[in-house]
Amino acid sequence: MPNDNKIIARSFGILIGLGLAGFFVLRRALRLAVKRDNGAFIEYFELPPATSPSSAPQPLSGLTFAVKDIFDVEGFVTGFGNPDWAATHEPATRTALAVKYLVDSGATCVGKLHMDELAYSIIGDNKHYGTPVNPAAPTRVPGGSSSGSGVAVAADLVDFSLGTDTAGSVRVPAAFCGILGFRPSHGAVPVIGVIPMAQSFDTVGCFAKDPTILRQVGHILLQLSYTDVRKPQRFLIADDCFELSLIPNEASVGAVIRSIQKLFGRKALQHINLGDYVASAVPSLKVLQKEIGSDMGAISLLRTAMQMIQRWEFKVNHEGWLTTANPNLGPATAARTKAALETTSHLLPLLQRIKDEARYAINDLLKDDMLLVLPTVPDIPPKLNTKPESLEEFRNRAMDLICIAGMSGCCQVTMPAGEHDDVPMAVSLLARQGSDRFLLDTLLALYATVQVEDKADANQRASLSNGHFDAAELAKEKGNAAFKRNDFKNAISHYTDAIRIRGNNPTYYNNRAMAYLQLRRA
Numbered sequence: 001m002p003n004d005n006k007i008i009a010r011s012f013g014i015l016i017g018l019g020l021a022g023f024f025v026l027r028r029a030l031r032l033a034v035k036r037d038n039g040a041f042i043e044y045f046e047l048p049p050a051t052s053p054s055s056a057p058q059p060l061s062g063l064t065f066a067v068k069d070i071f072d073v074e075g076f077v078t079g080f081g082n083p084d085w086a087a088t089h090e091p092a093t094r095t096a097l098a099v100k101y102l103v104d105s106g107a108t109c110v111g112k113l114h115m116d117e118l119a120y121s122i123i124g125d126n127k128h129y130g131t132p133v134n135p136a137a138p139t140r141v142p143g144g145s146s147s148g149s150g151v152a153v154a155a156d157l158v159d160f161s162l163g164t165d166t167a168g169s170v171r172v173p174a175a176f177c178g179i180l181g182f183r184p185s186h187g188a189v190p191v192i193g194v195i196p197m198a199q200s201f202d203t204v205g206c207f208a209k210d211p212t213i214l215r216q217v218g219h220i221l222l223q224l225s226y227t228d229v230r231k232p233q234r235f236l237i238a239d240d241c242f243e244l245s246l247i248p249n250e251a252s253v254g255a256v257i258r259s260i261q262k263l264f265g266r267k268a269l270q271h272i273n274l275g276d277y278v279a280s281a282v283p284s285l286k287v288l289q290k291e292i293g294s295d296m297g298a299i300s301l302l303r304t305a306m307q308m309i310q311r312w313e314f315k316v317n318h319e320g321w322l323t324t325a326n327p328n329l330g331p332a333t334a335a336r337t338k339a340a341l342e343t344t345s346h347l348l349p350l351l352q353r354i355k356d357e358a359r360y361a362i363n364d365l366l367k368d369d370m371l372l373v374l375p376t377v378p379d380i381p382p383k384l385n386t387k388p389e390s391l392e393e394f395r396n397r398a399m400d401l402i403c404i405a406g407m408s409g410c411c412q413v414t415m416p417a418g419e420h421d422d423v424p425m426a427v428s429l430l431a432r433q434g435s436d437r438f439l440l441d442t443l444l445a446l447y448a449t450v451q452v453e454d455k456a457d458a459n460q461r462a463s464l465s466n467g468h469f470d471a472a473e474l475a476k477e478k479g480n481a482a483f484k485r486n487d488f489k490n491a492i493s494h495y496t497d498a499i500r501i502r503g504n505n506p507t508y509y510n511n512r513a514m515a516y517l518q519l520r521r522a
Contacts, residue, residue: 058106096193113148127330170205178424255453281361
């Protein structure tokens with residue numbers, strides 16, 4: 001049976017009893033439905049709010065949403081992105097608490113959304129059900145594992161959606177689809193009625209296009225009352241994290257920096273090398289480095305620790321089913337589950353110590369209403385049909401950024417930050433654990449100005465030769481990075497390259513002159 005027919009069987013509850021003519025009519029209807037919804041939905045239904053005796057509107061009245069197929073909805077099988085899982089599990093006997101919060105607040109749930117199988121990917125593909133179409137970049141992946149959740153919002157099929165984020169599964173699809181995504185503080189939103197992936201990192205997150213809706217939904221999920229808005233005191237720009245990105249810094253974070261300066265003043269900006277800070281504040285990383293015989297940097301070691309904990313917890317949660325059901329898995333998922341099943345617990349005490357140190361270190365850094373600014377992902381979305389080895393390399397680079405919130409328990413929101421090569425870019429704000437309201441309020445204050453600045457950037461780029469502009473800016477950014485490392489000879493070389501490409505930009509000459517001056521002083 002083709003993949004779309006599997007979806008129709010779930011969507012309409014049809015397993016047997018169709019005549020041949022009915023079968024083909026149904027198959028055609030589903031194909032049209034899948035085309036209309038970008039392949040985001042796996043199941044349609046309506047879960048409306050209860051009629052309220054009060055005439056006062058509820059906070060989410062009139063809004064529609066859908067949920068990742070990892071949330072229980074009473075009477076429906078929770079499929080976990082895999083048909084063998086769906087076939088071996090009974091319909092849910094209750095609805096996930098997070099879903100209930102939203103329906104009780106006036107929103108209508110209209111269905112379930114596709115996900116990467118077993119929530120073990122950030123790419124957005126699925127061997128069994130296909131890849132939802134990214135409305136912002138149809139030739140590129142939508143991101144996962146909450147793939148359908150990102151696509152449904154980006155395609156305006158719902159006002160908001162629910163996903164889960166263990167290791168980027170809300171933040172990555174939001175970035176790739178050019179929308180807002182919120183990963184709350186770990187433990188802030190109940191996960192009752194949600195299939196666990198790795199409990200040390202599992203969170204219930206949400207997607208929206210409108211920051212006001214994201215804030216409203218966030219407040220309902222967090223069960224927060226509305227209070228006075230706190231003003232951020234500092235924005236820490238994680239320079240080394242932006243250097244991980246293949247996108248020129250000015251293109252990816254320039255609009256955000258200018259917006260912060262306009263709204264909060266220049267003194268609100270501060271730069272930090274996050275890797276250096278983590279290396280000094282998380283001493284147990286050096287022990288892990290010796291244990292695994294690696295020379296990787298502090299952030300990559302932090303990522304490795306997160307992945308090792310994730311594998312162990314996934315094994316504890318699902319080893320029984322994987323062994324008994326012997327499910328049909330896609331190649332990438334099969335490789336990750338195999339690695340998880342082979343994981344042992346001998347390093348767990350060390351890994352937990354690293355996690356505890358990281359949680360204290362990052363939260364201490366962000367005390368007194370400070371926010372960390374970093375790229376959500378290291379590059380624009382990979383193209384469809386990218387080679388598996390290239391996707392794995394991208395995944396590891398992405399995890400270096402994703403692990404910061406995961407290992408600290410902090411809350412993070414990702415927002416669109418313009419385009420590069422006509423594909424969405426994103427920047428994240430990260431606040432200390434428990435500062436979710438503060439984070440959502442800051443996003444609301446900042447968002448409109450960032451979009452105005454992004455549009456101004458786009459207009460400027462349109463007036464120039466895109467190829468020359470991007471190449472020159474990339475050379476300049478490489479020069480800036482070398483300058484920060486006190487590598488003035490290479491800085492001069494990169495600035496000279498920028499001048500050769502576009503010789504009418506005075507910034508390139510000024511930067512080169514400064515590098516020459518510093519070289520003479522050295």
